[in-house]
Amino acid sequence: MTIREVSVDDLAAALEAGHRVVDVREVDEYVSGHVPGANLVVLGTVPDHVDEFRSPEGVTTYVICKAGGRSMNAAQYLLGHGIETVNVAGGTMAWIQSGRPVVTGDQPS
Numbered sequence: 001m002t003i004r005e006v007s008v009d010d011l012a013a014a015l016e017a018g019h020r021v022v023d024v025r026e027v028d029e030y031v032s033g034h035v036p037g038a039n040l041v042v043l044g045t046v047p048d049h050v051d052e053f054r055s056p057e058g059v060t061t062y063v064i065c066k067a068g069g070r071s072m073n074a075a076q077y078l079l080g081h082g083i084e085t086v087n088v089a090g091g092t093m094a095w096i097q098s099g100r101p102v103v104t105g106d107q108p109s
Helices: 008-016 027-032 043-048 069-079 091-097
Strands: 004-006 020-023 061-064 086-088
Touching: 004 008, 008 020, 008 061, 008 086, 008 091, 043 069, 061 069, 061 091, 069 086, 086 091
Parallel strands: 004 086, 020 061, 061 086
Antiparallel strands: none
């Protein structure tokens, strides 16, 4: 099975529809700017926080990082544990380059 990957445009639409996003960057990267509503689970801690990627029925979890590589690694790991997520191509850099707002600090919103 392959990991589904979407653009930041698709992510924006998904968030408006009530889906969720998890950021797997390091704490300092997250604090300096993240997608509004993104929860932080640092990539190195994903194995200890697998359940945080599970979504309620009808809700999809999107995974994002800086450019898409670490989030793809997280998505592959999670798929191996029976959790389907969607990778965000281009990551937070693409989100920022698209002109969308970011949140700074250690809180999702």
